[in-house]
Amino acid sequence: MTQDQGLRAAFYGRIGAFRYNVEFTLPGHGITALSGPSGCGKSTVLRCIAGLERSAEGYCHFNGRIWQDGRKFIPAWKRPVGFVFQHPSLFPHMSVRQNLVFGSPGNWRASLRSGFSEVVTILDLETLLDRNVTQLSGGEKQRVAIGRALLRRPLLLLMDEPLSALDQARKSRILPYLKAFSKRMNIPVLYISHDRKEIDYLTDRIILMDAGQTFNPSINHDMENTACRKYPVFSAPLLGE
Numbered sequence: 001m002t003q004d005q006g007l008r009a010a011f012y013g014r015i016g017a018f019r020y021n022v023e024f025t026l027p028g029h030g031i032t033a034l035s036g037p038s039g040c041g042k043s044t045v046l047r048c049i050a051g052l053e054r055s056a057e058g059y060c061h062f063n064g065r066i067w068q069d070g071r072k073f074i075p076a077w078k079r080p081v082g083f084v085f086q087h088p089s090l091f092p093h094m095s096v097r098q099n100l101v102f103g104s105p106g107n108w109r110a111s112l113r114s115g116f117s118e119v120v121t122i123l124d125l126e127t128l129l130d131r132n133v134t135q136l137s138g139g140e141k142q143r144v145a146i147g148r149a150l151l152r153r154p155l156l157l158l159m160d161e162p163l164s165a166l167d168q169a170r171k172s173r174i175l176p177y178l179k180a181f182s183k184r185m186n187i188p189v190l191y192i193s194h195d196r197k198e199i200d201y202l203t204d205r206i207i208l209m210d211a212g213q214t215f216n217p218s219i220n221h222d223m224e225n226t227a228c229r230k231y232p233v234f235s236a237p238l239l240g241e
């Protein structure tokens with residue numbers, strides 16, 4: 001792995017009255033959690049990385065390429081980023097198979113060549129391929145949404161509370177799939193969650209935010225302590241990893 005791999009980002013800006021001032025790095029592999037109290041700016045950070053939001057100042061470099069700096073801004077559709085949201089937005093009139101290949105680069109044949117069966121196997125979707133998506137459970141729908149994002153061959157996957165709409169039993173069923181794909185496909189993932197158990201299972205790397213700011217324990221321990229007091233679900237040892 002070279003030093004250039006992964007994401008280096010800093011965003012400074014405001015949306016209405018909300019100000020954000022964040023700076024962080026993401027390694028070129030594995031899952032990193034992004035957590036913090038509701039409204040602290042986590043989704044805003046993901047939107048800035050994806051290019052869906054343009055921060056007034058800052059930078060975003062991925063694997064040595066500039067996505068944003070003082071002069072340059074690569075639009076969202078040109079960034080090799082997959083996005084999975086809290087609620088899967090699948091096309092209800094299409095089958096699982098059709099939803100999976102929708103939007104993947106090239107035609108149907110190309111998507112079959114570029115890892116379709118691998119994604120289907122990792123996410124255990126074989127038996128569901130010909131079903132209409134309206135006939136799926138919430139967890140199955142979310143697996144299809146993840147599969148669709150992966151088939152677009154992203155180099156970075158952003159997940160915004162992908163399991164928060166599911167009950168504990170469904171969460172437990174889908175978590176191993178998340179762990180499996182990040183390992184097997186070697187895609188770095190930035191994963192928003194409030195759920196400590198979920199984060200403990202998936203990763204030991206966490207970026208903590210509060211009130212529009214990131215806390216970097218290796219830079220500023222006072223800020224880390226403030227973060228832990230305000231958001232005690234995370235302890236200092238985890239942050240200090």
Ligand SMILES: Nc1ncnc2c1ncn2[C@@H]1O[C@H](COP(=O)(O)OP(=O)(O)OP(=O)(O)O)[C@@H](O)[C@H]1O
Pocket residue numbers: 015016017018036037038039040041042043044045
């Ligand atoms: N389009 C918008 N216009 C004005 N303010 C916005 C807009 N989108 C978000 N905000 C504000 O920006 C702040 C950060 O919102 P954001 O959705 O990034 O937080 P979050 O940490 O992801 O929250 P949650 O955990 O509740 O999803 C909030 O105060 C929110 O009200």
